Amino acid sequence: MRMLCACRVVFFRLSPLSRAGTMVLPLVSRWSARVLWASPGWRRTYTQRACVGLKRLGCPRGVYSPLAHRAYSVVAGGPEVTLTPERYPVQRLPFSTVSEEDLAAFECIIPGRVITDPEQLQTCNVDWLKTVRGCSKVLLRPQTSEEVSQILRHCYKRNLAVNPQGGNTGMVGGSVPVFDEVILSTALMNQVISFHDVSGILVCQAGCVLEELSRYVQERDFIMPLDLGAKGSCHIGGNVATNAGGLRFLRYGSLRGTVLGLEVVLADGTILNCLTSLRKDNTGYDLKQMFIGSEGTLGVITAVSIVCPPRPKAVNVAFLGCPGFAEVLQTFRTCRGMLGEILSAFEFMDTECMQLVGQHLQLTNPVQESPFYVLVETSGSSAGHDAEKLTNVLEQVLNSGLVTDGTMATDQRKVQMLWALRERITEALSRDGYVFKYDLSLPVERLYDLVIDLRTRLGPRAKHVVGYGHLGDGNLHLNVTAEAFSRELLGALEPYVYAWTAEQRGSVSAEHGLGFKKKDVLGYSKPPVAVTLMQQLKAMLDPEGILNPYKTLPAQA
């Protein structure tokens, strides 16, 4: 790996052309203020200037709200996606087929919201990555839990398979039908039920879009405890159903802690109301946990109670270039030690990621080209204190050569633009060709080894092999692009990647879930006893197996 010697810190300046909220980010103007780290004197000056700078700019109360909606429009064109059963070895299970009588029954339950128009059905049958496609003939759009209950009661009696669908932003083909499952969309279940402006507890229907909820609670001085690239489309119910991780996991933890209550409709239409708003409740088994991360296979989440943290008064983002992965790790340790409770994100990306966001999205690298980049975010209650802590960190990592170049932002729009570099990698990849996606938990020390290994293994068969992700959580997003889907490339990747991960006692799905595409690799991360128990749980809650079939669990022998 190349060592970059020039050390500088760049104060981020926004081009006057840039506008928050636009889909395509304008070219980011390159830094306009540089401080060369030639002598200790300079370093001191930098520290002082940084603090003054922050104070002068004020302490924006706004928090990061990424621009990057997933660019559906961009990937919606092109050739038709291969039908899932044509690409993958999967047999339709003996469910009934939707009849005219079924359609009439649905129409009775949700008049005017039974969609059978093939054009409207098209987008619901295909995942956003355009890798799997079902052939459902009907999309149902209930507005209430009672309607969901009646629909499921009907499907249960009629042995009709059901595919619950939120924002359809999943990465593993869990949100679209495999065959002709009835699509049950939460899109019209988008009402906030209540918000408590002292406790920050939000209760809402499952179909609320994450970004809209973010806006709603931010106006009330709170933030959502989760944030992810797909926020502009994903539904909170889908987030919970897939136990989404995302960008705030490091600071605010898992949905298993922040979700306080759920309302779920079970396979037979029974409504399970565990929609409490209590931070603590040890009365019996915590049933809601069964549904968090169950990908719609155990029940349909219809409402969510979630605790929102207070909106931080100050947010700072530093974007840094590192000469090697060892330095990335050491920078993380330094940040965790020195930033402590205000560290709210530590993301990394490799140089190929940066090239891809430049090439496909015209985003500009704000720092000197480096083998690795990290994005460090702090969120805290005192702008002055936070800036001082971050400045101390930057001084330390630059002095010690862990970081060769960096830029810092405190203004909300600039913060967003730095975040876009990390967040829009997924979008850039999807424009690069067919993407083989892996989302792995690995021991942090070995997080990048697999990327290097795969580059050698695949050689020119892959267009790009890139690694990025939530380093603070030990979560690598490993992506391989190719001109088109190729069985040969797939064969070179799998099971190799899974076996490699299992050898490290890692997880073959850190946050994306298993859905359709990863269901057969469950055994790489879970022992047979666990898989059997999962199957028993599924049989208990969904004895007919009508809920999101062909997903999450491997087909039983």
Added chain:
Amino acid sequence: MRMLCACRVVFFRLSPLSRAGTMVLPLVSRWSARVLWASPGWRRTYTQRACVGLKRLGCPRGVYSPLAHRAYSVVAGGPEVTLTPERYPVQRLPFSTVSEEDLAAFECIIPGRVITDPEQLQTCNVDWLKTVRGCSKVLLRPQTSEEVSQILRHCYKRNLAVNPQGGNTGMVGGSVPVFDEVILSTALMNQVISFHDVSGILVCQAGCVLEELSRYVQERDFIMPLDLGAKGSCHIGGNVATNAGGLRFLRYGSLRGTVLGLEVVLADGTILNCLTSLRKDNTGYDLKQMFIGSEGTLGVITAVSIVCPPRPKAVNVAFLGCPGFAEVLQTFRTCRGMLGEILSAFEFMDTECMQLVGQHLQLTNPVQESPFYVLVETSGSSAGHDAEKLTNVLEQVLNSGLVTDGTMATDQRKVQMLWALRERITEALSRDGYVFKYDLSLPVERLYDLVIDLRTRLGPRAKHVVGYGHLGDGNLHLNVTAEAFSRELLGALEPYVYAWTAEQRGSVSAEHGLGFKKKDVLGYSKPPVAVTLMQQLKAMLDPEGILNPYKTLPAQA
């Protein structure tokens, strides 16, 4: 309520007699430095002095480690505890009785660790509150999961009921047998399996004592994510099995987020190994969640993987007197707003609690007598920043009359002594007579109303009616003491307290669980559909019902 007008802030000074680690705290010397808040000038002086004081004292790296081991010795004497079936309406289920052949089989599995001596069995048959007593004839002390597995396999075949037992510090009679269940103790399963000094992930056997783990990780610059009064005796396995909340919940959240993996032995002896050390793992259903908080009724937890937060560099504690509950609430809001991410605890207690810790434990009130007291703790990475934030808060709450008197501590021993005032309330209550204990989640605004209500309702029938708890989590510990157990008093309390709580949509068990004593009140907080589902889950995992019978779920009709 009496309004206290004198405003002063007291710097806590430790009596030379006091020794950390002793069971009975010496008298705390009363404050020796007072700053009268007569004018804005004085206030400024206070602020400056507080900061200087903190700097002078240095920034203790030590974190709070409460002295209060639960005083078993104190409550161990006295008359024999009534056998549970004599006080409560409960019928023995048709389990087998332990035979000589069973004892021989156990002896083969764990030679020398099969205890049948009645004296040794005595303490394991009685809960520490001396409210329930079983009559088990055998205590088993396995050292490994394999041994637990063999024991359960035998019990399952023989239809022998099993009572898993950790530190036996539970509040709801969940940890002792009701009849003659085999006691399966985790006491000898007390080995640390691994600790990762970068990630802070600890893997250990279930019988490790929380305080010992705390010490272990503190030596490595981390802390346990939970802390509770019983830390000197409770086992981590028991903590997880009961989903313990405790004193760090506000900051580090629930065990549902911090526990990364579990090893569990199922009813039939099958070992379920989900002992991963990954922060993120979305491969299939998160089975470990079923066992967290299941009180040993679904499986026996034999090992735990838990993520420990870095040890904070600075800990400050303020102990404040408030003139009314409205002011307690407003002080909480002020602290949350101004302390943000460094607020690590916000506890409250009423004046009767203070009287009891004074009367029974000779602890001295370090501030002027007030209707309410709050303990505010900050934990952060910068002593200077944290002290500045806390000082600003204190200035604000004193100026606005929310607080009438206060004292602050940064030194570890002094921090511990302030904490003892809050933490040893349970112990003081147990010395006051028979204690009727309620652990409720309520809307924070109404948290104290029930205490006032009950004082009127019970009149002189109760010795004391006290309220204290984790205000930041909406968790009230409501305790009523009497000279002895009384059915009449119980009748005045129940179901009144539960119905009152249900009316507020609260939880009848915030953190203590249901165990034996609360199992029949589950329906006040959970709908029938949920209770049915819990029963199905129990039947699935423990079809013979041998694991901790008569606990958690109401007896089926």
